Amino acid sequence: xxxxxxxxxxxxxxxxxxxxxxxxxxxxxxxxxxxxxxxxxxxxxxxxxxxxxxxxxxxxxxxxxxxxxxxxxxxxxxxxxxxxxxxxxxxxxxxxxxxxxxxxxxxxxxxxxxxxxxxxxxxxxxxxxxxxxxxxxxxxxxxxxxxxxxxxxxxxxxxxxxxxxxxxxxxxxxxxxxxxxxxxxxxxxxxxxxxxxxxxxxxxxxxxxxxxxxxxxxxxxxxxxxxxxxxxxxxxxxxxxxxxxxxxxxxxxxxxxxxxxxxxxxxxxxxxxxxxxxxxxxxxxxxxxxxxxxxxxxxxxxxxxxxxxxx
Amino acid sequence: xxxxxxxxxxxxxxxxxxxxxxxxxxxxxxxxxxxxxxxxxxxxxxxxxxxxxxxxxxxxxxxxxxxxxxxxxxxxxxxxxxxxxxxxxxxxxxxxxxxxxxxxxxxxxxxxxxxxxxxxxxxxxxxxxxxxxxxxxxxxxxxxxxxxxxxxxxxxxxxxxxxxxxxxxxxxxxxxxxxxxxxxxxxxxxxxxxxxxxxxxxxxxxxxxxxxxxxxxxxxxxxxxxxxx
Ligand SMILES: Nc1ncnc2c1ncn2[C@@H]1O[C@H](COP(=O)(O)OP(=O)(O)O)[C@@H](O)[C@H]1O
Ligand SMILES: [Mg+2]
Numbered sequence: 001x002x003x004x005x006x007x008x009x010x011x012x013x014x015x016x017x018x019x020x021x022x023x024x025x026x027x028x029x030x031x032x033x034x035x036x037x038x039x040x041x042x043x044x045x046x047x048x049x050x051x052x053x054x055x056x057x058x059x060x061x062x063x064x065x066x067x068x069x070x071x072x073x074x075x076x077x078x079x080x081x082x083x084x085x086x087x088x089x090x091x092x093x094x095x096x097x098x099x100x101x102x103x104x105x106x107x108x109x110x111x112x113x114x115x116x117x118x119x120x121x122x123x124x125x126x127x128x129x130x131x132x133x134x135x136x137x138x139x140x141x142x143x144x145x146x147x148x149x150x151x152x153x154x155x156x157x158x159x160x161x162x163x164x165x166x167x168x169x170x171x172x173x174x175x176x177x178x179x180x181x182x183x184x185x186x187x188x189x190x191x192x193x194x195x196x197x198x199x200x201x202x203x204x205x206x207x208x209x210x211x212x213x214x215x216x217x218x219x220x221x222x223x224x225x226x227x228x229x230x231x232x233x234x235x236x237x238x239x240x241x242x243x244x245x246x247x248x249x250x251x252x253x254x255x256x257x258x259x260x261x262x263x264x265x266x267x268x269x270x271x272x273x274x275x276x277x278x279x280x281x282x283x284x285x286x287x288x289x290x291x292x293x294x295x296x297x298x299x300x301x302x303x304x305x306x307x308x309x310x311x
Numbered sequence: 312x313x314x315x316x317x318x319x320x321x322x323x324x325x326x327x328x329x330x331x332x333x334x335x336x337x338x339x340x341x342x343x344x345x346x347x348x349x350x351x352x353x354x355x356x357x358x359x360x361x362x363x364x365x366x367x368x369x370x371x372x373x374x375x376x377x378x379x380x381x382x383x384x385x386x387x388x389x390x391x392x393x394x395x396x397x398x399x400x401x402x403x404x405x406x407x408x409x410x411x412x413x414x415x416x417x418x419x420x421x422x423x424x425x426x427x428x429x430x431x432x433x434x435x436x437x438x439x440x441x442x443x444x445x446x447x448x449x450x451x452x453x454x455x456x457x458x459x460x461x462x463x464x465x466x467x468x469x470x471x472x473x474x475x476x477x478x479x480x481x482x483x484x485x486x487x488x489x490x491x492x493x494x495x496x497x498x499x500x501x502x503x504x505x506x507x508x509x510x511x512x513x514x515x516x517x518x519x520x521x522x523x524x525x526x527x528x529x530x531x532x533x534x535x536x537x538x539x540x
Binding site: 026211216218220221223224 | 394400405412461
């Protein structure tokens, strides 16, 4: 029996399908209002996503910068370049060290001359006063202070090593800034989610006023309270989905337009850093939350508005 | 089928819309509810459809005492009655077919049944050919007939009409009344509120008359009136 009728017609006259069909139709007729709502929604969802990405990317810089995650082993002046290279090779074999680089005494002096205002003074020196050094990048990049202190003590035990230095301060500062930023993102996110709820709620309220005939009629012909509200809940969900897609597109535009300059910048630092976009996982999360916001916003207003219209 | 037992409806301290009204319209009956504007006709119909609750008294529809039904059961009760209004209450954002289909969608019918029943109902009111049109494109009388098709598409046992011919010329009014008579002939209980005296004379249905919220004329027996309030 039912097999003979087209699937689309059967869906269009099911309880849910009928509500969806006429909600879509309404959104199509109220084009300007729909568009404005979608834009506000898309922007207020894209903003926290963009801020979130900023934090995510800063965190990646944090852990991906070898400089920040390395120890410098200053060698005794009597250690020759050959011994230094050999030691660098030994240290690199350790499982807690990812890579090493030997900086010879000449290289150190060269760098010092280039970057220091005291450079001229070195010309008067007969001997190179600078020691050779090994820069060792650690395998783990959690920035755990006690682990790093332990490692540096172990490394100072090599007889060729005079001093091990590491600078966790700028890492700590970056972490503190990131923590502050993360919290700001959460707060802004909450505010913007509230904005999205208000926008959806207000839009649904207007829609219910404009479709009040339908509410009255539905009640008269025996619709349950849920059936009366259903078209509006679907309107909310549709707004949520479309707003989410718009937000994802906006974030995509922002990421694309920033990735060029970011590559130039990271090139200057000799790194090949690439901005991380939303990716599939975060896109789905964004879409899911915006759908949920649409449903919840519509549901809150529908419940409250129903009692008013039906009086 | 419709039984009122000492029913009063008070909208406010000084707004008594119905005053201790009792009557009983038997199953398969048809009646006119008359009275001047403000006499309480609409109120009586709203109470019958459980759209409002009586301040006092009991109402029994079929064998269901309304005061025992919870809010949850009211939609189901309304699905078993058809209601027609003076202003037809059609939805102008969808075609005639979808308007008439609405009660069936809420009642959970499948598309095959919906299609069959909607077409049958539109056929009965002579508008089958217009199913794809928008209600805007119809005359007042035709719109009212669509309203009636929507009211009967669920094949209700009870049909309520509140001034269904209020905006129509006499000829169209007679057509509409004829429709109601035909539904009554196949067993539907019908109650029509009107203050159109011509119609009353022409059709000759039994009367219930209200004045100032009191029932002043009743063509039906009223067995429970033996116990006045
Ligand atoms: N919702 C309401 N609130 C207050 N008064 C009302 C309401 N509905 C009807 N009334 C009053 O009840 C009386 C009966 O109204 P109604 O049933 O609409 O009469 P009719 O349909 O016969 O014209 C009128 O005096 C009207 O003003
Ligand atoms: Mg009235």
